[in-house]
Amino acid sequence: MRARVLEILAASPQPLGAYDLIEHIAEKGARRPAPITVYRALDFLLGQGLAHKIESRNAFVACDxxxxxADVVVFLLCGRCGAAVEASGAEIGGLLADVAAKAGFSARGQFVEIAGECAACRRATAL
Ligand SMILES: [Zn+2]
Ligand SMILES: [Zn+2]
Incomplete structure (x- = not known):
């Protein structure tokens, strides 16, 4: 199940929610998995750093x-096509860690979401 969930996430340019994943698995002729089974697989993948959760969409993406x-992960979220691209946040990692530390906050992970329009959609609208 873990491998199948990861495979589906990796093949999708858009982040997928748990119920999207269940639909994908059922489409491929397999038995429809119970949500708890999919959530367990997602928990495992998140824990291993093989996938990330995009909080604002309650959806998941594969990470290769x-x-x-502890690294900062920056998600570029296209409001047009729904694509989510992961970018490196190496340059801002130290700054964000300082912000958290000054507030006495212990960060479990650092995720930044940037909403906007992706390069492909911008090209399409420029034509
Ligand atoms: Zn990642
Ligand atoms: Zn787009």
Whole structure:
């Protein structure tokens, strides 16, 4: 199940919610998995750093970047096509860590979401 969920996420340019994943699995002729089964697989993938959750969309993306757990992950979210691209936040990691530390906050992960329009959609609208 973990491998299948990861495979589906990796093949999708858009982030997928747990119920999207269930539909994908059912479409491929497999038995419709129970939501708890999919959530467990997602928890595992998140824990391993193989996937990320995009909080604002309550959806998940595969991650094939070999970054550390503490690294900042920047998501570029296209409001037009729904694509989510992961960008490196290495340059701002220290700044964000300082912000958290000054507030006495212990960060579990650092995620930044940037909403806008992706390069492909901008090209399409410029034509
Ligand atoms: Zn990542
Ligand atoms: Zn787009």
């Amino acid at each position: 970047h070999a970054h550390g757990h």
